[in-house]
Amino acid sequence: MAERLEALARRVQSDPAFLAAALADYARSEGLDEHGLVKALGCAPGQLAPLRLCQRPRAEPAGQFRRDVEQIAARFGVRAAVLAEAVRRSDALRALRGAGMGERGTLMAARDRDEEQGPADNPPGEPR
């Protein structure tokens, strides 16, 4: 069971519709390996594959992002704040990648942005 789920979770890492993509972006930007990611999220290692197979939290309507993050966090026993941060970071990185910045530039820009705004559960564009 775990083996196939893990393979599927790896496969959807490149699909932004899945949480796997956001978690991969976050882990890369933080320099975390799988163990480090599990530790940061505070979940059991066996929960990582099913967690990655969740859909990315919805940005709309207002408040939906927080509700989705809380639902996912409660279900898999992960830290909601870290999960929200991972998705926000990923959104920012993808936006910057779309704007044509290099990986090094995007990481620096994403970190600058985080330092300016501080952690919050709102996705980009959602009222705080």
Place this chain on the structure above:
Amino acid sequence: MYAAPGNGLVERGVSVVLSESSALPSPEAARALHQRLLDGDPVASSDLAVAYLDWLAAWLARTNPRDERHLCDTAAEDAILGLSKRPAAYDPERLGLEAYLRMAATRDLQNLRSRERRHSRHRADWDAVELAPDAGKYLWDEAGDPARIVERREEAMANETVLAPRLAAAREGLSEAEAWALELLRQGERKTAPYAAALGITHLPLAEQRQQVKRVKDKLKKRLERAGGPHG
């Protein structure tokens, strides 16, 4: 109210009870899961994979023993991802979720096979081209002659071109399940099980399955006869 995945799935107060006999969600739980996919519930795609991926890959491997395991696994993944991304493509009024996933995975497996065949054909074409100056090589092996390979391929393509409109005519007005049974018939499938899976009747006693499958096959054969298809 949540439970660990794979141990009975609970979401929004709707219990996704795994039936004891098959270890799969009950029909009611499957419907609830599908509804959650339609609603955009972010956990539903994970629950779908946890509940069905292993079972589906195992079913594909069992019913397609000649296919490599990695193909069956990929086809099962494709079917799960397909439903996660396009839940509206599945109509629970027409087919049970298990039957739909079997049908989708079988289709995906066929697509993967075709892709692999195309890939190896492409490779064979290049090999044939590279070996072509060595004409003597084919004197004792006419079947391996690149000219014969191309000829056979052209014949097959011509047959497909003639059959395609007839099959399309025969397919008109059929339900999705019947259309899938027609595809099985076209491929020369003879076993009851794949038809029963396509028709969503695997829960019925075997004798009844055979009866229903025969009835549908007879109906489809008549349609093909009228359309002048491969059984006509």
